[in-house]
Amino acid sequence: MKVPNHIAIILDGNGRWAKAKGxxxxxxxIKGCANLETICDDIKxxxxxxxxxxxxSTENWKRSREEVxxxxxxxxxxxxxxxxxxxxNHMRVKIIGDPSAFAPDIQDKIRQLEEFSKDYDExxxxxxxxxxxxxxxxxGMRRMAQDAAEGKLIPAQITEETIEGxxxxxxxxxxDLLIRTSGELRISNFLLWQIxxxxxxxxxxxxxxxDEEQLNACIDEFSMRDRRYxxxxx
Ligand code: IPE
Ligand code: IPE
Ligand code: MG
Numbered sequence: 001m002k003v004p005n006h007i008a009i010i011l012d013g014n015g016r017w018a019k020a021k022g023x024x025x026x027x028x029x030i031k032g033c034a035n036l037e038t039i040c041d042d043i044k045x046x047x048x049x050x051x052x053x054x055x056x057s058t059e060n061w062k063r064s065r066e067e068v069x070x071x072x073x074x075x076x077x078x079x080x081x082x083x084x085x086x087x088x089n090h091m092r093v094k095i096i097g098d099p100s101a102f103a104p105d106i107q108d109k110i111r112q113l114e115e116f117s118k119d120y121d122e123x124x125x126x127x128x129x130x131x132x133x134x135x136x137x138x139x140g141m142r143r144m145a146q147d148a149a150e151g152k153l154i155p156a157q158i159t160e161e162t163i164e165g166x167x168x169x170x171x172x173x174x175x176d177l178l179i180r181t182s183g184e185l186r187i188s189n190f191l192l193w194q195i196x197x198x199x200x201x202x203x204x205x206x207x208x209x210x211d212e213e214q215l216n217a218c219i220d221e222f223s224m225r226d227r228r229y230x231x232x233x234x
Pocket of ligand 2: 012
């Protein structure tokens with residue numbers, strides 16, 4: 001079986017999953033968060049080197065105050081627990097997105113987790129929090145323009161690699177496989193630059209029900225795909 005080097009997942013469907021059980025949306029987020037820990041272990045065991053998950057988008061602030069507050073509470077406890085997972089799985093954790101919108105204590109927890117795990121190298125785990133691909137590109141291009149204005153960069157010499165270097169994912173290889181759970185067939189502003197040649201899998205299964213069996217089925221499907229890049233075998 002061909003295992004992807006980098007898997008990206010849009011964790012979707014927590015709210016609908018909870019509603020179907022007659023429970024509040026927050027219950028779905030709690031279950032979804034617990035599932036993230038399990039899937040992280042499974043992905044490590046499969047020998048995947050990079051995992052990126054979409055946990056909170058720049059657009060998700062538009063949800064009700066109650067839901068956003070519940071999610072912030074969950075991030076607080078998850079970021080703390082994630083230190084243990086990082087230690088257990090020897091995984092380096094990096095948050096992508098703009099952390100400046102979060103409360104100072106959440107920003108501290110992000111820094112602590114990144115600092116604590118920075119030397120682990122068995123799995124590189126990126127969590128997208130207050131992430132939007134257009135926002136990432138805008139922030140990166142602002143820094144790039146500033147560098148050009150200061151003479152550190154010559155516009156005519158800008159390459160695709162230069163642009164990659166200004167993204168939050170700088171230095172991380174592009175995803176080979178993107179999975180979106182819960183049936184929606186869209187990308188919702190996730191890694192637009194980085195998924196140029198990723199294989200896409202959309203599964204109807206809601207995120208809290210996405211287990212090891214589902215993960216293996218996605219990897220099986222990926223390994224049967226004939227990957228091409230410009231018409232030639234990748
Ligand atoms: C994904 O589940 C988690 C977040 C975006 C925070 P949703 O909350 O989007 O669940 P649905 O799509 O409404 O069911
Ligand atoms: C995408 O899910 C963002 C995350 C999973 C964090 P949404 O549920 O917010 O996306 P839309 O609104 O259905 O496109
Ligand atoms: Mg959703």
